[in-house]
Amino acid sequence: MTCFRTVIVILGLYTCFQETCGSVLGRPRLVGPLDALVRTVEDFHCSIQNNPVNESILYQIFRDENRSKVLGFYSALSGQVAVIPLYIIPSYEGYLVCVASIQNNTDVQPSVSPRHHLRVVVPVDGAEVVVKTGSAEILEGQTLSLLCRISKGNYVSYHWLVDRKRLPQPSPYHHRNEELIIHRAVPQDSGAYSCVATNQLNATQTYISQSKPRNIMVKVDLRTPPSPSSPLSELVSEPELSFTMMREGTYFALVKCESLKGTPPITFSLYNGTELVDNETVDVRQFSFPITVDLERHMGWLQCQAENGDRVVHSKWVPMHVVPVGGAVWMHFDTSVGENFSIVGLRFYCSVERGTSPRYRWFLNGTALEDRGDFYWVEPQPKQSILLLSVGRESSGTYHCEVSNSFDNQTGIRSEKKYIDKEVLNQLPLTVKAVVFGCFLFLVSLVTTCCFIGCFYRNNQCHVEKSMLDLRLGLEMHKIMAADNNDHDAILLGHPCFMVAEYDNKVDEKEYMEGEELVRADKDTYSDQGESDSIDEWPEIQQELKKTLEDEDDLLDEP
Numbered sequence: 001m002t003c004f005r006t007v008i009v010i011l012g013l014y015t016c017f018q019e020t021c022g023s024v025l026g027r028p029r030l031v032g033p034l035d036a037l038v039r040t041v042e043d044f045h046c047s048i049q050n051n052p053v054n055e056s057i058l059y060q061i062f063r064d065e066n067r068s069k070v071l072g073f074y075s076a077l078s079g080q081v082a083v084i085p086l087y088i089i090p091s092y093e094g095y096l097v098c099v100a101s102i103q104n105n106t107d108v109q110p111s112v113s114p115r116h117h118l119r120v121v122v123p124v125d126g127a128e129v130v131v132k133t134g135s136a137e138i139l140e141g142q143t144l145s146l147l148c149r150i151s152k153g154n155y156v157s158y159h160w161l162v163d164r165k166r167l168p169q170p171s172p173y174h175h176r177n178e179e180l181i182i183h184r185a186v187p188q189d190s191g192a193y194s195c196v197a198t199n200q201l202n203a204t205q206t207y208i209s210q211s212k213p214r215n216i217m218v219k220v221d222l223r224t225p226p227s228p229s230s231p232l233s234e235l236v237s238e239p240e241l242s243f244t245m246m247r248e249g250t251y252f253a254l255v256k257c258e259s260l261k262g263t264p265p266i267t268f269s270l271y272n273g274t275e276l277v278d279n280e281t282v283d284v285r286q287f288s289f290p291i292t293v294d295l296e297r298h299m300g301w302l303q304c305q306a307e308n309g310d311r312v313v314h315s316k317w318v319p320m321h322v323v324p325v326g327g328a329v330w331m332h333f334d335t336s337v338g339e340n341f342s343i344v345g346l347r348f349y350c351s352v353e354r355g356t357s358p359r360y361r362w363f364l365n366g367t368a369l370e371d372r373g374d375f376y377w378v379e380p381q382p383k384q385s386i387l388l389l390s391v392g393r394e395s396s397g398t399y400h401c402e403v404s405n406s407f408d409n410q411t412g413i414r415s416e417k418k419y420i421d422k423e424v425l426n427q428l429p430l431t432v433k434a435v436v437f438g439c440f441l442f443l444v445s446l447v448t449t450c451c452f453i454g455c456f457y458r459n460n461q462c463h464v465e466k467s468m469l470d471l472r473l474g475l476e477m478h479k480i481m482a483a484d485n486n487d488h489d490a491i492l493l494g495h496p497c498f499m500v501a502e503y504d505n506k507v508d509e510k511e512y513m514e515g516e517e518l519v520r521a522d523k524d525t526y527s528d529q530g531e532s533d534s535i536d537e538w539p540e541i542q543q544e545l546k547k548t549l550e551d552e553d554d555l556l557d558e559p
Contacts, residue, residue: 026051028059030098030113034336034347035202035388036088038122044072045337046098046113047081050435054078058103061086064095064115071096075103090154093120117334119155123207126151127197129214132179137217143285144182144216145260148195150209155199162191164213181260183284185218192216202336202345203377203388236262236285239304241315245322245357245407251293253322257304257315258286269305272320277302293322325405327353331415343422348387350401350415359406360385365397389420396421 032044046059059082060073074082101110132145158178160167192213200206236259243253257268268287269279299320336345362369371378375395379386398419404412
């Protein structure tokens with residue numbers, strides 16, 4: 001009974017704690033796919049672990065950049081996982097957050113989950129070849145510019161085919177994303193040109209769109225080439241400036257000046273501020289100037305100038321400051337969740353603290369990973385490298401990335417290593433197990449302690465009650481014996497020879513001690529008799545004693 005009362009007290013204290021501290025809402029966790037196909041339905045899961053609030057929780061998903069528009073919502077009881085289906089559209093791409101709040105209770109402040117990045121993939125389709133320079137028939141020496149145009153798609157990669165054969169790598173043609181440029185075309189460049197556009201989802205599903213062949217004819221020009229001032233000449237466009245670092249004993253940079261349009265010959269000039277570095281007249285639309293570079297020293301601001309005929313155009317100013325790779329290398333990953341809440345995909349990110357021209361390499365168990373494999377895909381970006389990974393048996397192992405300068409063979413900087421295994425990824429974290437086990441052990445210890453204290457208190461109470469009962473029995477027996485003695489004394493006092501003027505019914509201390517000895521003697525007598533009597537007679541003795549005590553109480557109550 002005492003243990004039950006203790007448990008009730010504990011539950012009451014816990015309920016009081018919930019009522020007083022329930023205003024603190026735990027931070028939700030948003031789990032969902034990293035890549036999603038447009039116009040499909042994907043499930044996102046939002047939940048709060050160890051939530052102290054025992055009320056219905058409203059989960060809402062927003063884009064982190066715009067929290068005024070709800071993408072999806074779901075109401076769930078405390079401890080339940082909210083499953084929020086979203087119909088994927090292109091505008092959902094970016095960082096998503098889950099906001100948890102208590103319905104109809106403004107006293108509890110909403111909490112926001114960590115950001116979850118979603119990439120919306122639109123399958124590529126509708127590829128076709130467009131001749132940007134106009135006619136599909138050009139004269140020898142002219143520039144041919146082809147564009148691979150698609151009707152839809154994102155994150156698209158392009159490659160070109162000539163007569164159903166892929167262009168060799170490296171190619172003498174200028175290939176920039178979806179555009180193919182042939183400077184000073186020759187008859188050998190004639191053929192059927194087609195482009196192939198591809199994009200991927202989770203590095204497991206590839207979408208391909210190939211255009212129809214476009215016949216290009218390069219004819220021999222039997223006429224005299226036009227002069228720069230001729231009406232047939234094309235004015236040069238604004239050049240673009242870029243540089244590539246190299247090392248041959250000392251560090252130097254090839255500063256490239258390139259114009260997309262313009263009839264050669266073109267004169268390119270390179271300036272460092274107001275100082276002319278070098279100039280050159282060439283029969284192509286690009287030229288590279290070699291300049292010596294001091295690492296980590298700001299070399300000034302560079303600008304290209306292009307001229308053919310009466311037109312002079314300039315590029316944008318570019319700072320010439322080369323910083324070698326250094327500092328810390330960070331590697332982290334996001335997970336992609338599939339059916340049954342299991343992790344089916346990973347996206348690793350690798351970045352370096354500083355460096356102008358970093359080169360990233362990924363390693364699995366010490367073996368370098370190329371651009372694309374059966375279960376992975378490397379996606380380079382300007383400031384970081386991304387490794388898309390399909391979780392499976394063959395992808396298990398230790399991963400790390402290495403960053404080095406793209407212009408030398410110095411040892412790169414390695415990131416920390418991370419072991420990836422499908423079973424390990426889908427296990428509960430050790431901290432969660434430790435917290436659960438610790439809470440369980442604490443509750444068991446608490447209940448055990450309460451039961452022990454209750455049993456100890458109950459035994460002490462039983463001993464006290466037994467002592468009080470024995471004392472009362474002794475007092476009652478003393479009263480009975482004292483009453484018998486008083487009757488006997490009354491007979492004696494009534495004798496003529498023993499006349500007493502007054503009797504006060506009070507027993508002095510000596511008489512009380514004598515009475516107590518009589519009670520003890522009486523108890524010893526009862527004890528001796530109990531040894532010879534049968535155990536079955538004890539209930540009858542108790543009943544008689546109880547009846548005697550009740551009769552005595554009635555006599556005492558009478559006036």
